[in-house]
Structures are given as C-alpha cells and as structure tokens.
Amino acid sequence: MTAGRALPEEAYAAALASMPKVGPAALRRMLADVPPSVAWSRCTPGHEAAVARIWERHEELEISVLTTSSPEYPDSLLGDPDAPAVLFCRGNPAAVNQCPTVALVGTRSPTRYGIGVAAQFGAELAAAGVSVVSGLALGIDGAAHEGACAAGAPPIAVVAGGLGEPYPRRHAGLWERVADQGVVISESPVGIRTEKWRFPVRNVLLAGLSDVVVVVESRHHGGSMHTVNAAMARGIPVGAVPGSIRSPTSEGTNALLADGAFPVCSLADILVALSLNGVSLPAPPLSLPPSAQPRVVPGPGADRQILEALSPDPTSLDRLARMTGLDLPALCGGLERLAQAGLARDVGGWWERT
C-alpha cells in the first residue's frame, strides 16, 4: 500500500482528472494557478485513500502522468490555449520532444491506395528521423503506425479513451508496439470508456503535437477535418495526398488541395514543409531512394523488348505476353530482372514501368 508514503503531485492530478464531471476545461481552470494537491484539497478535502488507489492503478499499468510543470510535458503544447492540463502516457513520455513530428491522419475506411500511401509515408518518415503522430484508429491511422513501427524515430499515438484498455481492440498489438518504441498519449484518465466527444478533443491534441499535418485520405466531413481545422488555427502547415476524383475517400483531401493545402506526393514534400516551418531536420537518410540510383537500360534482346512493352500504367501479364510473344517463364524472368534494375515494378500481378 502507498498509504505510508507521500503521494506525488501527479497522483493528485490523476485523481482530479478522474473525478466525475470534470472535463478538460474544468481541469484547466482548477490547475491554472495552483499545484494539483492544493486543487484537490480545495474541492474535496481529505479522501487521500482515493488518490492513493487511483495512483496505484496508474503505477500498475505503467502509466505516467504529466502536468504542465512536468519536464517531459510536450514543448509544442506549452503556448497552446487548448493544451490539456493533465496528460497520461504509456511508453516513453520524452519521445514527444525528441524528433520533429508529422501527423498522418485519415479515414477509418480507406482504400488500398490510402493504406499503401499511409504505410509508405509512415515508414519513410520514421526512417528519415521524423516521429509519426497518429490516432491508432482503424484505417489510415493504423497503417501509418504500422509503417512507422518498422524502424526509426519513435512513433507517437494520441488516443481518445483511457489507457487502461486498447481501443479499437483490433489494434491492441499495434498499441503495444507503439508504446514499446515510442509513446501512447491520452487526455482521458484510466478507466474512461471512449465517449463520442473525446474524439474531436483528441484530434485537436493530435494537431497540437505535430509540426506538420498530412491528410492521406478523408471524406468531405471526416474526423480528420477536426485535426485540419485545429492545425490551421495554430498555423501548422497542412498537406494532403491527392487522390482520384472518383474516389469518395479522396473528396476531402482533394478539397483541401483546392483550398491551399500543400500537395504531398513524396517524402520530400513533407520534409520541405517541415524545414519551411523552421524545424531543423536530422541527417538525411543514408541510402538514396531507388529513383536516384543509376539505371542500366538493358541492351537489345528479350529484356529490352519487355521494357518497351511496359508503360507507366499497370499492364497485365496477358497483355505483355501478347505484345512480346514470349512464353511466361521467359517473360516473368525478364520482368524480375527489370525490377531488380529498378526499371519495372510489380503491383499485385500487374507490371508497370518506373
């Protein structure tokens, strides 16, 4: 039991946040000018046992509590009017202040295109030493973190519910990985079930923690638009990934582009936006992207013939076989050699020229 020892200020902060009917604004008011222990004794004198119980639970779940006076409290939130007075973290809270941060957000029901783009940017950003911030939701958020967890800068997740149990359940594994390599942050105290109003609040916090916000795929009125509005209100640059004009999941992003968001077509676009925003970037990645490698165009022969049959649009093997007149083992072998040379790419059985 912790009854014997004095409770830290964070314990009182956690207890205050866990009080019923205390929202983010009330908490901010209560903690505006006094330390948490004083605020606690002001509203409910005594009840130390309750504070101890709550604190014990946080220690059990390895959840750290940050107040605005904690050294690990995110620097980017310090001047923020909507900054939460108390933050709950699983993982390494210092990860937030380590690297430049880019939010990758988007719809919960994306297309494969969106999933692929999110995972690609997630991985590329992490490898380039930029922390990926996202919401661990299904769809784009999850894909971005899947990519970011592969290697590199610590991932940062901002979730809506309490840290006691992962939500959505399907991402429990990803949740653990993010907590291992980076940090999972929430404004909600432990034991709070995810309520509807907490998602927009989470989205605002997510924007506040990021140096740049990139929307990968979103519908016209998606939750990502909360993040975008919060980012714009704070002067954080917003980028959007262009999508098909026929895809409903790209309606929001295409509209953002029309409204002046910067287009994100490659990692370089995001890095440029970061540096324009005055963020100093870590050393550039060591390996050059494949496009920068020198290309060796094969000499005349079957491979040359295959290369000429390829186009930037995905082409089926059937069509390539028809155009080149080669049998399939020869054609597949040639395509593989072209892929090795960086001249062709396999997209789920279709081939395109790079």
Added chain:
Amino acid sequence: MKWWFARADGNKTPNLTDRSPEVHSQMLGVRMLSAIAAATLSGAVGRSVSVEVHVSNGLPGFTIVGLPDAAVRESRDRVRAALLSSGLPWPLRRVTVNLAPSGVRKGGAGLDLAMAVGLLVATGELPAACTEGMAFCGELGLNGSLRHVPGMIALADATAPLQLVVPLADLREAALVRGEAAHGVSTLAELCGILKGQARWPEPPLAPATSASSGLPDLADVRGQAVGRHALEVAAAGAHHLLMVGPPGSGKSMLAERLPGLLPPLSHEEAMTVTRIHSAAGCALPEGVLVSRPPFRAPHHRASIVALIGGGSWSLRPGEITLATHGILFLDEMGEFPVAALEALRQPLEEGVIRVSRAGGTVTFPAGFLLVAAMNPCPCGEGVYPGSCKCSVIDRARYTRRLSAPLLDRFDLIVPLARPDPDDLLSDIRGESTAVSAARVAAARSRAADRTASGEGEPPVHPDGTRLLASRLRAGQLSARGLHKVSAVARTVADLAGDEQVGHGHVCDALSLRAARTTVTT
C-alpha cells in the same frame, strides 16, 4: 387391417369362411418358405440381404418386417401388381417378408425383384432349386418390367460370389465387377421362363463405342488469357490446387470447365474407384459405364456441409468432395461459401480421405481431388487491377475474412486474372486447343514420373533462381511453406517447358502464379 382380393383369373372371389376341399389341399401342397439373396445400398457400400418369404394360412395380407424404409414398404403394392400383370398367381394367404439381418435399415426399391421371386418360390410357382446360388436385384414396374436401381456396382459387390440377376438396364454396370456372373432380364415373366429352364439368358446388349473426350469444352474457345491457360496447365501437370482471382467476366468458370480436358484419362483402378462412387451416389454414368475421364464437380455455394463432405442420418452418403475423387472440385465464388464448409475441406485436402462419423457409425470415403476455386477479389469485383477498387478496406476485409490462412496455404497457385484484352476478343485467331495443351501436360507428367522412378532426385535449382528465392525469404515476402510451394510449382513449370533444371525464369513464373495472394489476404 388390410385386405387384398386376387382377381387374376377374373371370376373367382374367395370365400374365406367356407373353404372348399380343393382350395384347402392346394394350400397344403405348396412350399411355405423361401430365402432369396439380394442386396441394399447403405451409403456407398452394398450390404447383402436375405429376403425370406413365408406364406401361411390366415387372413390374406402382406407384411414386410426387418426395418424397411418407405420405398421398401411400398414394394408390396409393386410386387403384387407386377405378379398379376405378368400372369403369375398371387397367393390369397398371409405373406410375411423378412429382410435379414433384421436390425439394419434397408432402403430403396432394389429388393422388389427378390421379394417377387421369393414369393413365387414360396408358393411353388418356381422350384426352389432354380434360385440356388443366385441373387436378385431390381425394381419392379406395375407391368412386370424391371427397372434401373442406383448403386448397382456396390450391390453387385455385395452379392459376390452368387450369380446375379439385374435389370437389363443395369447389366453393364453389374458386369463391370461381376463379369459373366451377371445376367440381365427385362421382365419378370421372362425371368420366370429362364429360371424354369424354358428360355436362355438374353444376349447382353453391345457396348457402345466410347468417345474419349468428345463433349468436353475446348480451350480453343478461350481468347487470350495467356496467364489463365498457363495456370491450368501447371495445375494439371503438377496437381497443384488452383485459386483464380479475377473480376466478373474474366473467364474464371470458363477456364475451370476446361481443366478436365487437360488431365490424363483415369487409369483402370482410378476409373473403377470413381465409377463405384458415382454409381452408389446415383450419378448418371457415361454410355460405356466406366467413368474414364476425371470427374468435374461444381457444387453451388449454398450447398450444405453434408452435401459437400458427405453424411446423412443413417445411410452415410458420399459428398461432392468424394464424387470429385481423381478429378476436380470446382468452387465458383469461393468467397460466398460458408466458412464452416470451407474449413471442412482442409482435412480431406491434407489426407486425401474424409472420415464421416455419425452415431450410427463411421465411414471413410476417398477424397483425393484437385481443388480449383474462383472468386472476385473484393465485393466490387475490380480489386485486381491496381487502383480501380472502390471498396473500403473494411468491406474488403469482411469479404476475404472467410478465407483462413490455413485454407489459402493449400493453394499452390493463386492467380490474378484480368478481363480478356479487347484485341483478343475481337480477333479471329482461335486459342490453342485442349489437345495441344493436354499433350504438353502429359509430357510434363511423364517427365516427373520418370524422375521419381529413376530415384535420382531433382536436379538442383539454378543459382539465379536460388538467389531470387533467398532474397524473397529474407524480405519476408515468402514463408517456409511458401518456399516449398514455389519450388514445387517452379519444378512443374520447368517440366512443362521441357527443361531439366529449374532456372531463374521458372522461379519467377512460379512467383507470379501466386501474385494474387496479397489481394486476398488484405
């Protein structure tokens, strides 16, 4: 209580209370009991049955005991009508038929003939000696004709080594397993004449000329589809299970229907197995009775699990997977099959047999089939072509969730199919015919068989191919099981091309033949 009055002679109505001495002595003079050998079908196997007929004094009636089903109970009406219309006497006495062994349920109309013969022996119309060493199977028509009985091969097996009398329509089937010991007759009256020694067994009808593969759809009808054709050849040459993933209209079903033509004809042993099963299941047999082509079974996706894997309450019947033995089981729209039905396929795919267990007993059916499945990549159907799918990830996940990883692991070939090229569709050039492809498949199979027979083992894969496989393994794009499958497929591809060694191109080809795996697992 039921009453039957014989009016065969037209004018005599029996007086039951006041019997004349003539009638009485006629009754005492006859043999009272007979036992005739027959067989019934229980699931896919025949079970020998002894049909005992007892005729005694008492109120005229006809009772069948020994667990008959509805069809057997109705025999009494058919037997009576058949006897009367054949001009044979019907005893105005108490008739009891027992089907021994009495504890086993009997079904079907195949016992009609044995009952009729037993009755004739019991009433003295036929001498008992003439049915010695004989068994009878056949359904009777009301006019005394003999009709086809399903499962004749299994029935004939069960009656060995007795001489077997069957309807003429079933003679070829019975003769397949019993040869000269099977005799066919067309009517009950004819049979009586033969048994009394007044006539001889009729000549068996001439076997029709068997046509090897006529009537099968030809690959020449398929325009373009180089990958689809190639996948069929590889599947046929190496017996690799094939899953085709393509949008509606990409010719998945059309290709699958043409696969049986590529497979070599069944060996005699295989043909006998298949014919036995098909006969027992009541499937239509070909003209020449022996099923010499690999069967092609395409159950609808709403088929029940029992229909697929076999079962039933007391007679355990073979299911579609057993009917597809030594042939092809084609699951069109695999994404629409119930999950439980698909999962039930896993064990037979692994072991080649299916054990069906019920409270009444357990049977093991053969289930060694080539699984060919077709599905759309996603609900909208367009998902194979990059960037054209309009489905959300959740919809896609819901669609592909039915296919568990262990089930997908059973497929060596997961081939993405595109819609045929418009140029191919409109051109007049017909594709390669089935005969050409089948010849290549046969050559590849014999090459593989020679290698197995020589015992030398497979020549090592070319270093280029090994390097490619190693890089895929290291990148995590290939599992250990996947490596095994790709190697096996690459070997088949090399056999088809006539190459001794598996080269870089063969490995690439094998990899491209499972390219749609990513489509159906995301």
